[in-house]
Amino acid sequence: MAEQQPQEFGDGPAERPDRWLAPGEHAENPAGSGIPNAPQSGDPTSVPERYRPNFRPVRGGRGMRSPGRTRIGGRIGIVVLLVLAAITIAGVISNLNRSGEVDRPRPSATGFKELPTKINWKVEPAQLRSDLTEPRFISSVDGDFSGSYVAATADVWLTITGRENATDTMVHALNPQTGKEIWHRRLDGVLCDAEAPASGIVCASVLSRDPQTGLGTRWRLHRIDPADGSDRKTADINGWLTAVHRSGNQFIVLEQRQPAPHAVVRAFDVKDLTPRWSRDLLRQPGQAEMFSENRIIKRPEPERQGLALDRPRFRDVGHGLVAVWAGQRTAFFNAASGKLIMMPHCSRLVDDGQRLWCNEPAGAASYSYNGKLLHRILGPRLAFPYDNGIGVDRNRPIFLNDSGAPVSVDLKTGTVGGAYGGPGAGSAFGMKTMPSAYTVGRYTFLVGEGGAMLLDPKQDRAAWLNPAATHTDLPILLGDRVLVGDFHWTVLDLATGKQQATVHPDAGLYTVAIGDHVAGIGPDKISDLQLG
The missing domain is CATH 1.20.5 (Single alpha-helices involved in coiled-coils or other helix-helix interfaces)
Known part of the structure; x- marks a missing residue:
């Protein structure tokens, strides 16, 4: 029997709860394990740090008390x-x-002033969908597990509305300056690329579904004019599409054909939508490791049982490479030709600008852009790398030891040095949590139980450490300040890491940067914010 490999736990978050639990209510884990982002099997090593606060014990329920010690008076x-x-x-x-x-700015409970927040505009699903009783914004416009509720494309914000199970979907283009709807189109099960230029947005909509699984089996590709939503070009294809991505001049689709596990990657020309290449991964060694029976999803999908792609993500790396990262494997393709470069065990992926780094069961490995193994290190492993997924994904790799402390690694030689920070591991639900790495512009942050650290750009050391900031969504840059947090944000001086203020936007489930805008996004609202 083959040795079972320990698997990454927390390789990206599950969807954040759309509502808080009432006292006495219990959260149901979609993976059926009782904890968020349960591992497929093997050794669970971390809960996704950014989602730790969202699964706090419910307050307000019946507490414990000592018998016989309470009095009526x-x-x-x-x-x-x-x-x-x-x-x-x-x-x-x-x-x-x-x-x-x-x-007005006022003191917060921490003693720091609160940064004033102004909502420039806000849109709720009901304003756009009078035909539905409980419409929602649908997460992951492109089906990518890193996908958002909004895709900023060609001077419009693209979003999708529909029912809770992502049926009766409609695409909407919003003016980012006013929030006004520019156009809308009813497209069933629609997936749209998140990086469209003015030449056109490419989307895929369902024409027919498999009666057993509810998955789309015949699709129409649309190249849509971002100005008015009209089709510039269409093409009908057969397939089991689950996510889409634009890489250069290629519109790439990821299929999970039935019966699973069966992954297929195909590419189409973004202008005329003609097929460019297709690669079937069924017989590739390790293909099954891209799948899981756990239902950790970002975008709602039809209820079904059995294997499914495990948190699939696209990444543009190297020089003209596109990576399909799912579960414990990552497939690297030449985006233009479709040539499969390699498909190693790679449960976390970072491109440092010179080489590719992957997490392995016992450590990490580096590869050249043509797929040659360069170095293999034992012990330290990559912190989960967060960025906005837009453009070429080149990030600084941060390696952690078992205690969650960052460890110096010479990227050229693979030589492991000492730790340059304190332990950052924590625990939630009896599981170990590990710090995560966040790339924002030219800055790299490491955030965990040990605090928030800004890394020195030239060497493995901390430029500063704020021990109070222990969890965050993707940090937001505001001039010479950085926002770290999620529902409640801490405003830090970017030069020193010292706290200056707090901010509580209360404008959506997530607060994110979209181009030059700070936005609130989520299933119940999309808003444009002005902070400070």
């Missing part, structure tokens, strides 16, 4: 105090609302 006194406190707080809030002070 004590209970009444507590109730009276609570009522008086509530009345006082309500009065203060009422006065603040009437005076307008509620919108």
